[in-house]
Amino acid sequence: MSAKAITDLSQLCIHTITTKPWNIEEAVKRFSQAGVKGITVWRDALEKRNVQDTGGMIRDHGMDIVSLCRGGFFCGTTRESRRAAIDDNRRAIDEARELGTNLVVLVCGADPNQSLEDSRNQIQDGIASLVPHAESANVRLAIEPLHPMYADTRSAINTLRQANDMASAIGSRYVGVAVDVYHLWWDPELQSEITRCGMNNHLFAFHICDWKVPTVDLLLDRGIMGEGCIPVKKIRGWVEGAGFAGYNEVEIFSTTHWKSDQGEFLSRIIDAYKNNS
Amino acid sequence: MSAKAITDLSQLCIHTITTKPWNIEEAVKRFSQAGVKGITVWRDALEKRNVQDTGGMIRDHGMDIVSLCRGGFFCGTTRESRRAAIDDNRRAIDEARELGTNLVVLVCGADPNQSLEDSRNQIQDGIASLVPHAESANVRLAIEPLHPMYADTRSAINTLRQANDMASAIGSRYVGVAVDVYHLWWDPELQSEITRCGMNNHLFAFHICDWKVPTVDLLLDRGIMGEGCIPVKKIRGWVEGAGFAGYNEVEIFSTTHWKSDQGEFLSRIIDAYKNNS
Numbered sequence: 001m002s003a004k005a006i007t008d009l010s011q012l013c014i015h016t017i018t019t020k021p022w023n024i025e026e027a028v029k030r031f032s033q034a035g036v037k038g039i040t041v042w043r044d045a046l047e048k049r050n051v052q053d054t055g056g057m058i059r060d061h062g063m064d065i066v067s068l069c070r071g072g073f074f075c076g077t078t079r080e081s082r083r084a085a086i087d088d089n090r091r092a093i094d095e096a097r098e099l100g101t102n103l104v105v106l107v108c109g110a111d112p113n114q115s116l117e118d119s120r121n122q123i124q125d126g127i128a129s130l131v132p133h134a135e136s137a138n139v140r141l142a143i144e145p146l147h148p149m150y151a152d153t154r155s156a157i158n159t160l161r162q163a164n165d166m167a168s169a170i171g172s173r174y175v176g177v178a179v180d181v182y183h184l185w186w187d188p189e190l191q192s193e194i195t196r197c198g199m200n201n202h203l204f205a206f207h208i209c210d211w212k213v214p215t216v217d218l219l220l221d222r223g224i225m226g227e228g229c230i231p232v233k234k235i236r237g238w239v240e241g242a243g244f245a246g247y248n249e250v251e252i253f254s255t256t257h258w259k260s261d262q263g264e265f266l267s268r269i270i271d272a273y274k275n276n277s
Numbered sequence: 278m279s280a281k282a283i284t285d286l287s288q289l290c291i292h293t294i295t296t297k298p299w300n301i302e303e304a305v306k307r308f309s310q311a312g313v314k315g316i317t318v319w320r321d322a323l324e325k326r327n328v329q330d331t332g333g334m335i336r337d338h339g340m341d342i343v344s345l346c347r348g349g350f351f352c353g354t355t356r357e358s359r360r361a362a363i364d365d366n367r368r369a370i371d372e373a374r375e376l377g378t379n380l381v382v383l384v385c386g387a388d389p390n391q392s393l394e395d396s397r398n399q400i401q402d403g404i405a406s407l408v409p410h411a412e413s414a415n416v417r418l419a420i421e422p423l424h425p426m427y428a429d430t431r432s433a434i435n436t437l438r439q440a441n442d443m444a445s446a447i448g449s450r451y452v453g454v455a456v457d458v459y460h461l462w463w464d465p466e467l468q469s470e471i472t473r474c475g476m477n478n479h480l481f482a483f484h485i486c487d488w489k490v491p492t493v494d495l496l497l498d499r500g501i502m503g504e505g506c507i508p509v510k511k512i513r514g515w516v517e518g519a520g521f522a523g524y525n526e527v528e529i530f531s532t533t534h535w536k537s538d539q540g541e542f543l544s545r546i547i548d549a550y551k552n553n554s
Contacts, residue, residue, distance in 0.1 A: 112490045112506035116463065149426045151463035152490045152506050158463050186393065186428035186435050213389045213429045218495060229389035229429050 003237035006274050013038025013066045013247035014269065015207075016045040019262045020253075024054060032061040034266055038247040040067045041099060043092065055100035065101040066247045067205060068092060071141070073109035074126030075119040075156065085109070086126055090133050097137045103204055104134075105142045105178050110156040119156035124166055127175060134174045142178035142204040143167055149218055150183075160184055160193035167202045176202030179239060180251065182209050182222060185230040191238050198242025206239050207251045208232050208277055220255045224268055226276030233277060248277060280514035283551050290315025290343045290524035291546065292484075293322040296539045297530075301331060309338040311543055315524040317344045318376060320369065332377035342378040343524045344482060345369060348418070350386035351403030352396040352433065362386070363403055367410050374414045380481055381411075382419045382455050387433040396433035401443055404452060411451045419455035419481040420444055426495055427460075437461055437470035444479045453479030456516060457528065459486050459499060462507040468515050475519025483516050484528045485509050485554055497532045501545055503553030510554060525554060 014036055019027050024045040031039060039058060046054060058065055071092040076082045089104075096104050108123040110116065127141060134141055145163040146155035157163050163177040177197050184190050197203045210228035215221050225232045236248065250269055257265050291313055296304050301322040308316060316335060323331060335342055348369040353359045366381075373381050385400040387393065404418060411418055422440040423432035434440050440454040454474050461467050474480045487505035492498050502509045513525065527546055534542050 115508065115511075116465070120465075147426065148424060148463040149492075149495075152488060152492070159465070162465055186425040188393070188397075188436070188439055211429060215426075215429070215495060218426075218492060231392060234392075 003233045003240055006277060009035045009270065009273070010037050011247050012036050012270070012273050013040055013064075013249040015040045015042060015069060015249060015251040017042045017069070018250055018252045018269070019266060020258050021262050024049070025057065028058050028061050028063065030263065030266060032063055034270060036063070036270070038064045038066045038249070040069055040249055040251070041065060041101070042069045043095065046095065046099070051095050051098040055098065059100065064247070065099055066249060067103035067105050067142070068096040068099060068101055069105045070107045071104045072106035072155075074123045075109040075111040075114070076122070077111060077113050082122055082126065086129055089126070089130055093130065093133055093137050093139045096139045102138055103140050103142060105144050105205060107144060107146060108155045108157045110151055110153055112152045116151065116156045120162075123156060124169060127166070128170050131170065131172045131174055135172070140174045140176060140204055142176050144178040144180060145183055147183040159187055159189065160197065161189055164193055164197050164200065167197070168200060173201070176204035178205035178207060179203065180207035181230050181232055181235050182207070182211060185211060185235065190235070194235075194238045194242050198244065203239065203242055203244045205249060206236070206244060206246065207249045208236070209250060209252045217255065220253050222252045222254050224252065224257070225272040236277060248273070280510050280517055283554060286312045286547065286550070287314050288524050289313050289547070289550050290317055290341070290526040292317045292319060292346060292526060292528040294319045294346070295527055295529045295546070296543060297535050298539050301326070302334070305335050305338050305340065307540065307543060309340055311547060313340070313547070315341045315343045315526070317346055317526055317528070318342060318378070319346045320372065323372065323376070328372050328375040332375065336377065341524070342376055343526060344380035344382050344419070345373040345376060345378055346382045347384045348381045349383035349432075351400045352386040352388040352391070353399070354388060354390050359399055359403065363406055366403070366407055370407065370410055370414050370416045373416045379415055380417050380419060382421050382482060384421060384423060385432045385434045387428055387430055389429045393428065393433045397439075400433060401446060404443070405447050408447065408449045408451055412449070417451045417453060417481055419453050421455040421457060422460055424460040436464055436466065437474065438466055441470055441474050441477065444474070445477060450478070453481035455482035455484060456480065457484035458507050458509055458512050459484070459488060462488060462512065467512070471515045471519050475521065480516065480519055480521045482526060483513070483521055483523065484526045485513070486527060486529045494532065497530050499529045499531050501529065501534070502527075502549040513554060525550070
């Protein structure tokens, strides 16, 4: 199934981190002026703010709050650190409810001082333990598989197959996955696993950007769609074919783009969204 | 199956690129003095040298030539570039025979201007077309899956499952795989796919080093075994359990280590081989 043509910005969401130099008030003003309909809020953008008021401010600008980024980081070699992580995830769920979004994205964590298998077990235990709180808050949790280059400290979940397996094992309709093209574009099983998570009704989020050639930094060198080699439109077709009808979320971390004029950067994102996504 | 204890250097091989500041004559002298029994020769180390004479020089020092690195890079958007790549791989096979090794390691290539699927088809076609030449030269070809962070330009083969599938599809006893812990340590299927390639009798090579935490460069920041988070000994146990009895090849690219005294670096490698591999 090929992707639907993009004719307007009604399914465009941008993450606050994408235009990091702007605070959340500035980002909401500029995004909404440009016609962007969705925003995903990173927790750092909420610092020193009343969360409910900030949610109201965003809705007053006519925008949907697609998700809160991010919970997770469940791994650790001590019981105390793992318990603290779960407590922090409960707070993230509470923040999401106060903000007025029903989704928290999980960067699951990894600890280089233990095996990946131990980290994966801790992740699954951590998410499972959050399900009752997530249900009572009516906030869903999306497992985001991260690129294998982050398996040391950020996530021991590195393929969509793993995320799908874990969501199925937990077996709650409040637990699903987030598909990010940056992390998953290389995977030969990507299409079949996208189809699978659609069939399981747990495809909760879709993140887009591009992989620059060359990429010069492991974390902060993401590109705008069309700047690199990811077939964003093809993958969007797979995601839509799997039944996903939510927002296309632009999530870019880039020292280079953050140094540029953020208004021009926003224009480039919107142009690339229409033409290269 | 747990790894056998390492009691001597009889299965230690070092790649010429590991001590890049040394030319091949210096490397062979220093490796053999230290008791290292195997060497893998990178093609750049043979520049401006008679290949047969260099092979003789290595054997005169009592060392085995484990493999020639590297062939591959089969992908390209034009028929001419792909044909040139195949010609270059024929030359690599000839060089291996002249040098006196029966193995060429393949970094298969990728082209960001075409789909990964197209690149994979070109890789399989390229390797298959080399089989008659490889057979007549009695030189085997090892498909080395590369870390997904190299899927843009270096290899569209990024998991051991893919390499195993391709080796099986080609179906020649001259085509197998090389397992490098740096590229594959994160993969949840690593153990089962190592077992599979052992059962298929096509596990041709085993490369070791470590993934530093943090890793600050996508290419040139590999660590000595024990410097990072890869469970090298556990993976070696899987490889030996699959029937592999060849060399453990130390392949490190590191700006940091290349800047250090190479004699001390070699001592550290040998110590890490005995204690952390």
